[in-house]
Amino acid sequence: MNRTYDDFLCRLKEQRKQLGLSQEQMAQRVHKTQSNYSKVELGLQRLSYEELKYLSESGIDIYYIFTGYRGSGKYLDFFERKTYAGDLAAILPYHFTALSAFAFMVFVLLYTPCMSAIGTIKKEFGGKFTIFSVLMQLTVAWIGAFLIFNIGSFFI
Numbered sequence: 104m105n106r107t108y109d110d111f112l113c114r115l116k117e118q119r120k121q122l123g124l125s126q127e128q129m130a131q132r133v134h135k136t137q138s139n140y141s142k143v144e145l146g147l148q149r150l151s152y153e154e155l156k157y158l159s160e161s162g163i164d165i166y167y168i169f170t171g172y173r174g175s176g177k178y179l180d181f182f183e184r185k186t187y188a189g190d191l192a193a194i195l196p197y198h199f200t201a202l203s204a205f206a207f208m209v210f211v212l213l214y215t216p217c218m219s220a221i222g223t224i225k226k227e228f229g230g231k232f233t234i235f236s237v238l239m240q241l242t243v244a245w246i247g248a249f250l251i252f253n254i255g256s257f258f259i
Contacts, residue, residue, distance in 0.1 A: 213244035
């Protein structure tokens with residue numbers, strides 16, 4: 104197992120204990136037997152999408168289990184709408200606010216152009232100027248997005 108999955112398992116167990124649930128009670132919430140749920144906490148089995156949905160419906164903070172950050176409960180809507188990983192239009196609102204999307208758009212508009220443009224700059228101006236140009240464009244894009252997001256945070 105990798106460190107990320109170990110963290111996931113620790114947070115899952117922590118959430119169970121925080122709610123004062125036994126493995127048997129948690130197993131009932133995900134429609135598993137106690138021994139199969141025990142295997143989940145040991146990392147020998149994985150939870151399915153439907154089982155994660157059951158956990159979310161029973162008050163477990165799924166966002167916290169996956170990321171380590173406390174969620175706001177809005178992920179319950181995500182499970183209720185039967186949205187799957189391929190539905191980008193439904194997933195993006197859970198990760199972008201209007202302000203962060205605008206800052207991202209500014210970054211994309213200002214950052215380094217395509218590789219063919221970089222190749223042309225290198226051919227016409229040389230390697231040092233190309234590196235300077237790419238770094239300057241990335242810096243300007245980052246500063247622009249950073250300022251828009253942070254200044255905008257004061258008003259929103």
